[in-house]
Every structure is written in structure tokens, then in C-alpha cells.
Amino acid sequence: MEFIKIGYLLATYLVASIPFGYVIGKLFGKDITKEGSGNIGATNVTRTIGKKAGILVLILDMLKGFIPVYYAKQLFFPDFKFISLVALTAVIGHCFSIFMKFKGGKGVATGIGVLLALSPEVAFITILLWLGTFLVSGYVSLASIIAASLSWVVYFFIEGGYYQTLAILLASFIIVMKHSSNIERLIKGTESRFLHK
DSSP states (O other): OHHHHHHHHHHHHHHHHOOHHHHHHHHTTOOGGGSTTOOOSHHHHHHHTOHHHHHHHHHHHHHHHHHHHHHHHHHHTTOHHHHHHHHHHHHHHHHTBGGGTTBOOOSHHHHHHHHHHHOHHHHHHHHHHHHHHHHHHOOHHHHHHHHHHHHHHHHHHHTOOHHHHHHHHHHHHHHHHHTHHHHHHHHHTOOOOSSOO
């Protein structure tokens, strides 16, 4: 069983490492790492290629988080310690992709996919937090930082569970750290708005 779990974690990391933003960018004849912000996430793809490509990347990046955790729940329930490890591994794979020399996206879409598999209710509330912040501020980065920072709190109060909450907390920390350059620009007032007020 332990070998199966190790294999599952490895497969989760490899699947989550697939840089869909980069791949789709190439299909459109662009190197997304050299366009816009240089990030491989849906926001940069939307800005540099278009909405349809951005939505496709968003869905695929969410599935990278959702599928491994969903099937881990089906196969290994009630081993919440392992399921939580799968959830964290999915975010790590996206943010530190082996296919991108351990660079990657910022983990927001994959994190939402993880939450959808763990608790649709928590995912819905987190998405509302993201959407509310985004509509008020116009900043994708600020919305992502706030939603990620509060997601583990929401999970703890709605679902409980030590291992799941800890996994979401660690994933949130990674996501916020991946936004460090955005945080600097937000403080300086130089961050680009996605919505212009």
C-alpha cells in the first residue's frame, strides 16, 4: 500500500506539473513566459492571447487539482492524512513544475480545484471571496491573495479536520509567496488592474 501511495503522489506531482498555459501559448505561436507578466497562469494567457485560451487554461489548471484529490478520496478514504498530502502535492506540482525547471504558475486555479474536491461548499465561499475582492478592487492578484489567505480559515470552520486544514494553510502560504512580486507592486501602486475602474 505504501508503494501505491508513493506512486500516486508522484503521479499527482507530474500531472500537476503540466504547464497548460505554456503549452496552449505554444499552440498559438507564443512563448507565454516571454509575454505580459511571464506567468503561465490563466490571467496572463487571457491578457496576451485571449479570453477563450484563458478560460481553457483556467479549467485545465483547476482539473490538475481536482482530479488527483477527488480520486484519492475515492481510493484512500478515510486516510485524510494521505488525501491532504495529495492536495498539497497538486499545488506544489503546479507552482514548481519539473517541466519548467521547478518554476510554474501561482497555484490559484489548481488550489480552487483542490478545494472543489475536498469541499464544494468551501470552494464556493472562497470563489465568492475572490470575486468580491476582484470586483471591488479590479486586481486579480489582490483577490487571489485574500482568497488564498482566508481559504484555510473557511475550511476549518465549515469542515474541520486537522490534516486538511494544515494542507490548505501550507498551500495558501505557497500561493501568497508566489505573489510576492504582485504584493510589492500593490504596495507601490504599480500593479496592473484587470478591471479598470
